[in-house]
């Protein structure tokens with residue numbers, strides 16, 4: 001077996017075996033999306049498995065959170081603190097491998113996903129945070145903030161309205177640092193997407209202003225790689241790469257069927273799958289050394305990447321001490337000294353003040369001192385007083401401005417704000 005195929009099949013079989021052991025879970029999505037995940041995680045993703053919180057890492061969101069075994073396999077294989085023993089505990093109480101990925105519980109999980117569409121919009125928030133921080137802190141020769149946000153999104157993600165709102169705003173803002181891979185497998189729980197989801201997805205994303213590509217064969221690693229390279233080159237549009245995959249790839253009787261979606265393959269079918277993929281039946285949970293070596297290269301690469309960044313940041317610190325101090329503070333989620341000094345007091349008076357007016361006053365008093373307090377409203381700013389006075393609008397090519405115009409997209413706004421907060425470096429707010 002070619003080394004690349006060995007690596008991809010390692011993800012497939014390990015994921016299916018852990019679902020089988022748990023007697024519940026979703027094997028199909030990891031098996032179909034394994035090739036794109038392999039290419040992304042071994043050839044592109046900038047991350048440090050031994051220091052998952054490195055600030056300038058690429059962010060990766062598995063928006064289709066039910067496919068969590070895909071993420072856990074990747075985290076384990078690339079060297080995060082997620083040993084095989086945790087994978088054996090998949091879906092067990094108090095394990096680090098719950099049915100859907102949970103932020104704060106498992107190293108390397110950037111956001112909690114499972115409610116379809118949320119991760120899609122969280123990723124847009126992460127990309128916004130990156131653009132804001134880059135515009136605020138980067139200086140010629142000192143690109144200290146410059147990472148991508150990637151996600152794998154599914155049919156369910158694209159059906160949910162929240163992703164429509166977030167996609168529309170991402171296109172408007174020209175978030176060129178956002179790259180989404182669409183697991184285009186034509187299947188959801190009830191069966192074929194023909195039942196309820198027949199619009200042209202690629203045309204829809206083009207209309208949103210995204211850079212759209214299609215990979216016809218989800219097992220074509222070169223085509224996936226080329227598509228990601230050209231997505232990275234398109235810096236003025238978010239990228240949508242529709243990758244035609246097959247749910248449950250490798251399973252002779254379940255591939256391409258809804259039955260591969262949300263239940264274990266079954267002992268017999270797992271055996272047949274291993275045979276079809278040319279995988280040894282024993283031992284279970286085997287990770288071939290050659291494959292592990294490919295994945296674990298991430299540890300040294302990550303260390304080197306972060307090392308280069310740290311020395312750049314050290315030089316930045318010398319050249320721009322004030323900015324560096326501020327960024328340090330923002331990264332640590334600390335508030336500046338005296339942040340509360342200008343807070344207004346509202347003496348009791350019989351008539352009272354409108355709460356939105358009081359809110360606007362407080363917000364502006366805080367915003368004067370807390371420069372990473374940013375946000376806006378879903379088209380209601382004149383009424384709910386969410387604008388920061390004297391600041392411009394955050395728009396494409398004006399990424400350093402603090403007033404956000406979310407448009408009439410409340411649901412998207414909520415998840416985008418969460419993504420900005422999760423990214424770190426910003427204190428976002430939103431009003432409706």
Ligand SMILES: Cc1ncc(C[n+]2csc(CCOP(=O)(O)OP(=O)(O)O)c2C)c(N)n1
Pocket residue numbers: 026028029064066067114115116117154155156157160183185187188189247261
């Ligand atoms: C907001 C929301 N609604 C419903 C569900 C339940 N659910 C989980 S997966 C799924 C369908 C998934 O289809 P798809 O996204 O195409 O995933 P695949 O079948 O390819 O694994 C549904 C409806 C959910 N997780 N989130």
